[in-house]
Amino acid sequence: MPWCDPCERFFNPNTLNRDGTCPSCGKQLAEPQQQGWRSVPWHFWLLLGALVLYLGWRLIQGVAWATGLF
Template sequence: MPWCDGCDRFYKPGSLAPDGTCVHCGRFIASPDDEPDEPTDGPSRAPWHFYLLIVAVVVYLGWRLVQGIAWLAHRYL
């Protein structure tokens, strides 16, 4: 991933100027012939542990909902 020392930020290869320079400061960053290590044909997928986190959050909130309903039933019934 190209890095611009002048702007202190990373750039995607497609976001550079056609000649491989930074669009903000004009410094040369990378050759336009350099290809990325991974193909960028389609949208990238989220990592597996993100899905695991989503499942854990849904289970936790579902359990808290059950506890809340039980508390309401105990209090008002």
């Protein structure tokens, strides 16, 4: 439970502002909540990278087939 000195009260983490500041006085009480793409787990990007590589390879194969290189 984050304690706010100026307000002399405890705050539920859910009642803090999204950046972790006190809703009454704006004092930084907690770590800013991670949001957006930064909160996506790393293995998601690994999977996405593998998918992009795979699709890129398939695209190259398709273009090579279409242009009669193979």
